[in-house]
Amino acid sequence: MTRYVIRRILWALVLFVVVTFVSYVIFFLIPADPVKLFAGRQATPEDMARAAAFYGLDQPFYVQYWKFLSRLVTHGVIGEKALGFSFVNRQWIASGVQSRAPVTASLVLGGAVMWMILAVPIGIVSALRPRSLIDRGATVFVLIGISAHPVFLALIFLYIFGYKLHMFPIGSYADFFNPPPGQAGGPLQWAWHMFLPWCTFAILFAALYVRMIRASVIETMNEDYVRTARAKGAPEWVVMRSHILRNALLPIVTMLGMDIALGLGGAVFTESVYSLPGLGQWAVQSLETFDLPVTMGVVVFATTAVLVVNVIVDVLYAVIDPRIKLA
Amino acid sequence: MRKRLFVSVAALATGLSLLVAASFAGAATTAAGTAGKAGKTGGTLNVNLSATDFDFLDPSLSYASWSWQFTYLVNLKLLNFPDKPRPEGSQLVAEGADLPTISADGKTYIFTVKSGFKFNTGEVVTAQSFADGIDRTMNPKMQSPGAQDIFLGSVVGYADAVAGKTTHLSGVTVKGNVLTIKLSKADPAFLSKISLPFFSAIPKGMPINDKGEHTFASAGPYYIKSYDVGRQAIIERNPNYTGSRPHNLDRIVVTINTDLDQSFLQVKSGQADYDAGGLPPAQVASLAPLLGKQFFVDTQLETDYLALNTSAGRFFSDVSARKAANMAVDRPAMLRARGAFAGKRTDQVLPPGMAGFRDEKIYPIAGADVEKAKALWSKGGKITVYMGNRGAALIQAQVLQYNFKQIGIDTDIQLFTSAVLYSKAGTKGEAFDIASAAWGSDYPDASDFLDVLLNGQNIHATNNNNLAYFNQADINTALNNAAVLSGPARAKAYGDIDVQITSKYAPWVAYDNRNERSFFSSKVDPACYVFQPIYAKPDLASLCLK
Numbered sequence: 001m002t003r004y005v006i007r008r009i010l011w012a013l014v015l016f017v018v019v020t021f022v023s024y025v026i027f028f029l030i031p032a033d034p035v036k037l038f039a040g041r042q043a044t045p046e047d048m049a050r051a052a053a054f055y056g057l058d059q060p061f062y063v064q065y066w067k068f069l070s071r072l073v074t075h076g077v078i079g080e081k082a083l084g085f086s087f088v089n090r091q092w093i094a095s096g097v098q099s100r101a102p103v104t105a106s107l108v109l110g111g112a113v114m115w116m117i118l119a120v121p122i123g124i125v126s127a128l129r130p131r132s133l134i135d136r137g138a139t140v141f142v143l144i145g146i147s148a149h150p151v152f153l154a155l156i157f158l159y160i161f162g163y164k165l166h167m168f169p170i171g172s173y174a175d176f177f178n179p180p181p182g183q184a185g186g187p188l189q190w191a192w193h194m195f196l197p198w199c200t201f202a203i204l205f206a207a208l209y210v211r212m213i214r215a216s217v218i219e220t221m222n223e224d225y226v227r228t229a230r231a232k233g234a235p236e237w238v239v240m241r242s243h244i245l246r247n248a249l250l251p252i253v254t255m256l257g258m259d260i261a262l263g264l265g266g267a268v269f270t271e272s273v274y275s276l277p278g279l280g281q282w283a284v285q286s287l288e289t290f291d292l293p294v295t296m297g298v299v300v301f302a303t304t305a306v307l308v309v310n311v312i313v314d315v316l317y318a319v320i321d322p323r324i325k326l327a
Numbered sequence: 328m329r330k331r332l333f334v335s336v337a338a339l340a341t342g343l344s345l346l347v348a349a350s351f352a353g354a355a356t357t358a359a360g361t362a363g364k365a366g367k368t369g370g371t372l373n374v375n376l377s378a379t380d381f382d383f384l385d386p387s388l389s390y391a392s393w394s395w396q397f398t399y400l401v402n403l404k405l406l407n408f409p410d411k412p413r414p415e416g417s418q419l420v421a422e423g424a425d426l427p428t429i430s431a432d433g434k435t436y437i438f439t440v441k442s443g444f445k446f447n448t449g450e451v452v453t454a455q456s457f458a459d460g461i462d463r464t465m466n467p468k469m470q471s472p473g474a475q476d477i478f479l480g481s482v483v484g485y486a487d488a489v490a491g492k493t494t495h496l497s498g499v500t501v502k503g504n505v506l507t508i509k510l511s512k513a514d515p516a517f518l519s520k521i522s523l524p525f526f527s528a529i530p531k532g533m534p535i536n537d538k539g540e541h542t543f544a545s546a547g548p549y550y551i552k553s554y555d556v557g558r559q560a561i562i563e564r565n566p567n568y569t570g571s572r573p574h575n576l577d578r579i580v581v582t583i584n585t586d587l588d589q590s591f592l593q594v595k596s597g598q599a600d601y602d603a604g605g606l607p608p609a610q611v612a613s614l615a616p617l618l619g620k621q622f623f624v625d626t627q628l629e630t631d632y633l634a635l636n637t638s639a640g641r642f643f644s645d646v647s648a649r650k651a652a653n654m655a656v657d658r659p660a661m662l663r664a665r666g667a668f669a670g671k672r673t674d675q676v677l678p679p680g681m682a683g684f685r686d687e688k689i690y691p692i693a694g695a696d697v698e699k700a701k702a703l704w705s706k707g708g709k710i711t712v713y714m715g716n717r718g719a720a721l722i723q724a725q726v727l728q729y730n731f732k733q734i735g736i737d738t739d740i741q742l743f744t745s746a747v748l749y750s751k752a753g754t755k756g757e758a759f760d761i762a763s764a765a766w767g768s769d770y771p772d773a774s775d776f777l778d779v780l781l782n783g784q785n786i787h788a789t790n791n792n793n794l795a796y797f798n799q800a801d802i803n804t805a806l807n808n809a810a811v812l813s814g815p816a817r818a819k820a821y822g823d824i825d826v827q828i829t830s831k832y833a834p835w836v837a838y839d840n841r842n843e844r845s846f847f848s849s850k851v852d853p854a855c856y857v858f859q860p861i862y863a864k865p866d867l868a869s870l871c872l873k
Contacts, residue, residue, distance in 0.1 A: 032750040036790060040390060040472030042769065042779060045787050047475050050489065054470055089382055090538045091556050100557070155588055163592045170598055171589035172582065180559045182580060275585040277557050285379070285584070290746040 001318065008314050012307040019303045021065065023296060028061040032290045034087045068296065083297040088289050093297035096282065101301065103173060103278035107270060108263040110194055111201035112256065118206040123213025124245070130218065138210055145207025150266065154200045154273035161196060168196050171275040197274045201266060205259060213252055220248040254313065261309035264302050367852070370872040371578045375585040375593065377604030384551050384560065385539035386527040387464040390472045392767065393603055395524055396864040397581065400562055402527035403546035403570075405438050405457055405506070406518060408771075410573050410869050413680060413860040417771060419518055422570070423452060423528055423546070424506065433513030433813075436521075438506040445567035446530050446544035454506040456528035456546070458499050463533060464525045467491040470537045473525025477779075478769075481514040515813035519770040548574035548868050558583055575855060575871040591846070600848040600872075603864070608666035608718065614846055615667070623845045623865070624668045625858040628678050629767035630776070631661075631670070633727075633836040634752065634794035635760065642710050642760045643795075649833040651704030652761075653690040655697060655730045658838045664722035670839040676776055676825050678840040680860060683773045683822035689830045700734045707735035710760035713752055716742035720763060727761070753791040762794045765841070771861050773821030774810055781828060782806045795834035802828055849873075 036043065038051040052058040056067070068084065075082035083093035126135040162170035169184075174193040179185020184193070220226065221244055229239045268280035275281075279298050286294035382391040389398050407422035409415055420426075424438035444452035464473040465488040473479075474489050483498025498509040510517065530544040541554040548568045552561040560581040564574050582599070587607045593599040606614075614622040635643035635652060643649050658672045674690040677683060691699075710731065714724045724740045731738050741759075743751065752762035768775035779785065783798025784807075802824065809820035828834065843858070845865045855871040858864075 030747060031754070032744075032746040033790065036750075038470050038472070040475040042475050042477045042792065043472070043790060044476050045790070048790055050467065051470055054467065085538065089380060089556065090388075092538075096557065158589055158592060163596055166596075170592045170596060171586060172593075180555050181553060181561065183559065273586050273589060275582075275589055277584055281584060282557070288744060288746075290744070 004318055005311075005315055008311050012311050015307060016300075016303055017069075020068075020296065020299060023299045024061065024065045024068070024292075027290075027292045027295065030290070034290060034292065037087045037290075072300070083300060084293040086286075086291050086294050088286075088291045088294075093293050096294070097279070097297050097301050100277055100279045100282055102176070103276050104264065104267050104271070104280060106176070106190070106194055107197055107201055107267050107276060107278060108260055110198045111205070111263065111270075112260050114198040114202035115206035115209055116256070118202060119209030119213055120249075122206075123210045124217055126210065126214040127217035127221070135214075138214070142207040142210050145203045145210075148203070150200050150204065150269040151273055153203060154196070154270060157196045157200060158273070169193050171273070173274075173276045197270050197276060200274075201263070201270045204266065205263075209252065212255070213248070216248040216251060217244060220244050223247070257309055257313055261306045264305070367855070367871050368575045369577050371580055372576050372601065372851070372867065372870060372872070373599045374579055374581045374867075375590040375599045375602040375604065376581055376583045377585045377587045377590045377602050379604060380557055380583045381554075381560065383539040384541065384554055385536075385543065386460065386524050386529065387469050387471045387473060388537075388539045389524055392863065395862050396603060396867065397560070397562065397579075398524050398527075399547075399859065399862055399866075400549040400579070400868050401545040401547045401551060401565075402524050403444060403452060404522050404524070404527050405440075406522045408522070408859065408861040410857055410859060410866045412858050416857075416860045417680070417682075419522055422572075423457065424454075427518070433515065434510045436508045436510075436517065438508070440504045440506060442504065443569050444528075444546050445569070446528075446546045447550040447565040447567055448530065448544040449567060450530050450544060452528050452546045454501045454504050456530070457506055457526070458501050459531070459533070460529040461499055461526050462488070462495050463529060463535065465489055465496055466494060466535055468535050468537060471525060473523065478520050478523060478525070481510045481512050481517065483509045483511050485511075513811060515811065515817055516770065516772040516774055519772050523770060548572045549579070552578075556583075573866075573869045575869065576867070579867060594846055594848050597848045597850060600851055601845065601865070601870075606844050606846055608669075611669075611844055612667035614844075617846070620853050621847050621849060621851070623847075623853075623856055623858065625843050625845075625860075625863075626671060626678070626680060627767060627841050627843050627863040628680055628771060628860065629765060629841045629863065630673065630676060630678050630837050631763075631765045631839045631841060632676075633838070634762045634764050635834055635836065636762070636794075636796055637798075637832075637834050638756075638796045642708055643834075646832060647703050648708075650690075651700045651734060652731075653833050653836050654700035654703060655695050655734050656836045656838060657695040657726060657730050658692045659694055660726045660730075661723050661838045664719040664726065665839070665841070666719070668842055668844050669719075670841040673837050673840050675829050675837055676781065676835060677773055677822070678776075681768075681771065681773055681776065683818035683820070684825065685822050687826045687830065689826070690833075690836075695730055695733065697733045704734060704736075707737075709737040709739065711739045711741060711758060712761040712763075713748050713759045714740060714742050714763045715745055715748060717744075723763065749794075750790075752794045754789050755786060755791060755796065761836075764794055766792075767863065773818065773825070774806075777821055777824055777828070778806050778810060781834060797828075797832065797834035799828075799832055802832070 035048050035052045035057055038055060039047045071084065072082050080092050080094050085092050122138045126138040129135055158170055161167045172193060174184040174189035176187060176190040226239060226243050229243045264280060267278060268284055271278040271281040272284055279301065282294060283298040376393065379393065381394040383389040383394060384398060386398060386402055389395060403423045405422065405424040406419045408417065409420050423444060424440045428437040440454040440457065446452065463469060464471045467489055479485055482496055484496045487493050488496045500507045528546050533543055534540060542551050545551065545565060548565055549562045550565050552563045554560040562579040564577055568574060587605060590599060590602045591607050591610055594602055635649045637644055653674065662670055662672055672692040674692055712727060714720045728738045728740060748762065751757050752759060766776065766780060779792050781793060781797050783803050786793050786796060786798060805824050809817060809824060812820050843863055850872050852871050852873045855869055857866040857869040859866040
């Protein structure tokens with residue numbers, strides 16, 4: 001077991017190096033010179049050379065990449081200087097990640113709760129009443145959820161529930177703790193401001209989960225042990241709770257962990273439209289301004305999050321299923 | 328399994344509690360930010376800054392035009408552009424110092440700093456405050472864009488200061504309340520340059536910090552109370568300000584990185600009062616009924632253009648092809664791509680409003696003149712066009728493709744993000760024929776257009792602003808001669824060069840001068856609206872609430 005865990009962790013480290021290296025190379029292949037951001041748009045070659053030398057941007061990319069990795073090791077991944085500073089506003093990336101990660105976490109975790117709230121009952125009812133009106137309604141919901149882009153949904157939600165009905169604020173974020181001076185904050189404001197983003201973020205996943213839960217429940221209902229339980233005279237709700245749902249939801253719960261880790265991709269759109277100061281919004285802006293350190297900071301954070309969740313899931317699999325250990 | 332079910336149930340319970348909490352919050356409170364009190368003075372203005380953050384608010388580092396709209400509120404300069412519309416707003420007036428005495432050879436400027444100005448901390452503004460501001464910007468440990476050679480490169484001791492050999496610019500001396508600046512060569516644009524935000528008064532001991540200070544003492548009408556990068560800035564009235572600039576509002580709260588569409592709805596509903604980041608292009612036409620009430624349109628000192636690569640061997644090395652392009656491009660269609668009220672058509676380099684500009688109507692601005700274009704160029708050919716990859720640029724690319732096809736020229740359109748486009752097109756020898764570009768001046772002088780963008784002596788291996796690679800000996804000489812002139816003679820000389828370049832050599836297809844389109848909530852009093860023409864933005868110091 002220990003060897004298995006060590007092997008998974010080593011693979012995660014290799015993957016981390018590969019992902020960050022590829023990101024670095026891509027940026028250096030893009031023909032844009034960040035020195036102009038420091039020296040100014042009317043800079044002479046001498047002005048540019050001074051700025052490049054000051055920030056070490058005149059060195060080859062592999063030297064800069066090595067320094068990037070060295071900083072991660074010497075300062076620790078969460079150290080202030082570990083991820084360097086933004087080319088655009090020269091602020092330390094680590095402090096930006098620390099302030100923005102909770103916003104993204106609020107969106108992704110709250111969204112996950114929301115999509116499970118929607119998907120579990122709809123999926124189960126669809127499975128219990130196949131081809132019924134509810135099942136067909138669920139199919140329509142699934143089609144809309146998969147087809148509608150989050151940006152489109154967000155704008156519609158903002159217009160209807162924010163601008164027309166005044167039920168929710170038109171975008172913006174309220175901190176759960178320590179809001180900026182004069183700004184709304186606290187748990188209630190946080191939830192109120194996040195409600196529409198959660199809905200937007202959740203709909204795609206909810207649609208997918210409805211189909212998965214429906215299929216899983218139908219499959220489990222046909223298992224021998226369910227038939228046996230019924231034959232033994234167990235009440236239907238006991239069969240449903242103890243035999244069907246327990247087994248049908250097992251793969252769903254496992255998938256949930258993976259999808260939460262991957263949720264950062266979907267968060268990009270939702271954060272942008274709702275003006276949520278999270279990592280997704282930051283990543284988009286850094287790409288537009290060729291701010292390599294910020295992009296790398298978000299890549300490092302996202303890669304670490306996905307790899308950690310992957311390792312945890314792999315280890316849990318090994319704990320649950322002995323066949324994994326043998327493999 | 329038991330644990331997993333427990334997790335699912337817990338998640339369900341948490342979600343339900345959040346829903347309940349959300350509904351209570353919606354019923355009990357209002358949106359973030361509060362409206363200011365009514366009246367000509369006082370109150371809070373809630374500003375959004377969509378799709379971006381300040382680059383910096385630190386006077387030595389701030390360089391983005393949207394940041395300067397806000398640093399204009401807090402900086403005290405030797406001379407400044409007043410809070411007035413054109414033409415008064417384009418004329419430098421005394422601010423922290425009286426108008427200077429200039430030596431006969433144009434190399435010595437003597438400023439007498441006014442008494443009575445104080446920073447918000449109570450510290451008195453002196454001549455040393457301005458000298459410190461200049462030295463701090465020149466310090467290589469600041470890595471300030473204000474240290475570019477083009478700004479104060481003519482001041483004695485510049486080279487030593489930017490090289491780090493000294494922390495003080497030897498050409499800048501202080502004696503009592505007198506600040507003397509000595510130049511190594513006369514620079515008629517010097518007063519415009521020394522009035523840049525980089526050279527504002529700073530308090531004693533302001534740290535040398537290449538990351539920039541977020542909050543600092545200011546001597547202008549306002550000061551930065553707080554700045555949370557990526558989130559919010561709060562700007563408040565300087566209680567010690569005794570100058571003549573307006574300062575109607577008590578406080579300006581800037582919410583950063585909002586979304587344009589979401590922000591537009593906020594301003595319409597009064598949850599915010601103004602978006603300094605702009606307007607969604609598709610929504611602008613709907614604001615026409617509010618023109619002059621909540622919606623304002625003003626011309627910027629800016630030109631949008633297509634740089635025609637005149638390098639030897641490229642398609643547009645032939646002047647007839649360049650003139651044909653100027654005839655063939657449909658300027659109204661190019662402008663329409665930017666949305667309603669987006670700008671004014673042009674065919675010249677200098678924007679209207681720049682001293683020296685005169686409208687000569689050289690090329691058709693009412694639409695393409697295909698016949699004349701064909702008469703100038705009938706050989707056909709294929710060109711490579713570098714365009715932006717967002718918004719209006721995508722439509723404009725199609726317009727150009729159609730326009731050039733009309734005269735038998737095929738186009739290979741290549742789309743890039745702005746940073747990549749300028750970097751590629753700014754590299755000498757890059758294989759392109761047209762680069763879509765825009766330019767607004769750093770300081771209001773025609774040299775900051777013509778000399779920077781079209782003087783062939785400024786062409787380098789990389790980082791070029793002369794994207795046409797236009798290098799014409801007679802124009803270079805004319806530009807060098809104009810650079811030493813001053814007053815009306817200078818303006819006339821640059822105006823003549825603008826017309827000569829456009830009509831005789833046509834290295835650009837200039838097509839519009841962009842407008843600033845500003846939309847305010849109904850809480851803002853339109854009577855207080857002032858457009859500051861040099862900063863090309865609404866003057867927030869003048870704004871007031873109803």
